[in-house]
């Protein structure tokens with residue numbers, strides 16, 4: 166079964182105590198960061214620490230993703246060369262363009278052959294965080310069969326657009342919709358940008374509900390305190406589950422009577438509504454609610 170990615174928790178790659186506990190924080194994926202959470206003077210130390218963490222720490226069921234520096238930065242290519250050898254589950258390509266994803270993919274193919282790893286075993290998670298990236302997202306996704314999801318980077322995107330970021334997030338609505346639609350089209354995960362204000366609990370909950378309603382499959386987190394809230398809001402509610410079960414039961418009854426369309430509590434039920442109900446049931450089962 167495909168992996169659940171409701172939460173992807175960032176942690177700075179140069180912080181040993183955070184890395185040490187990474188596997189017990191409940192996040193579906195862990196993103197060990199070599200990019201913006203690490204200062205220039207710490208880049209080499211972070212790369213060494215992340216390599217050794219992947220080799221020695223038990224991450225339990227969490228997926229391990231390493232966010233590399235931009236290829237143009239002078240650190241990115243070295244990050245790929247050094248980190249791929251310890252076989253993380255995936256690399257996150259920052260400020261992603263089609264050309265960058267292709268370059269990283271080709272490097273990985275070579276390293277996998279040299280190290281005796283299975284071909285395409287190291288996946289890619291492009292971080293789309295520029296206007297150009299948003300407008301060329303289809304090309305980014307199709308530039309490598311390793312791509313398993315896209316993370317939307319709201320901070321860099323709004324910097325690139327020359328606008329302010331707000332807790333309401335109206336300014337990134339277009340980008341969110343574009344990421345969701347492109348990812349759905351290619352059946353990969355669409356992960357929302359993190360919410361940075363750890364003290365604004367209501368704003369955080371509204372932000373999760375909004376990205377869920379737009380179709381994001383998960384959300385990045387920057388602090389372990391955010392993980393449970395994201396899981397709770399992403400899970401189907403008891404009311405949604407009951408309604409979905411009602412639809413499925415009514416459908417089975419209608420099928421016995423040879424009907425394709427029928428009504429439940431006065432509301433028409435047909436194929437798309439049944440498909441949505443099946444989605445809810447599947448999600449409830451995967452998250453242990455059924």
Ligand SMILES: CC(=O)SCCNC(=O)CCNC(=O)[C@H](O)C(C)(C)COP(=O)(O)OP(=O)(O)OC[C@H]1O[C@@H](n2cnc3c(N)ncnc32)[C@H](O)[C@@H]1OP(=O)(O)O
Pocket residue numbers: 174175176177182183184187198201202320359387388389390
């Ligand atoms: C726009 C972007 O690029 S986002 C991606 C890059 N950013 C990051 O990776 C930032 C990750 N997050 C952090 O570094 C921190 O959570 C901060 C700086 C935002 C807040 O730090 P604090 O105020 O110290 O957090 P807080 O008080 O909640 O920490 C409580 C505990 O959780 C730990 N913790 C906090 N954040 C994380 C994290 N992301 N991963 C793992 N452990 C963490 C702390 O080490 C601390 O542990 P301790 O009790 O053993 O000392």
Ligand SMILES: O=C([O-])CC(=O)C(=O)O
Pocket residue numbers: 201292294316317318319320321322357358359385
């Ligand atoms: O949203 C993210 O994944 C973090 C990031 O790099 C950004 O926002 O620029």
Ligand SMILES: [Mg+2]
Pocket residue numbers: 201294318320321
């Ligand atoms: Mg960024």
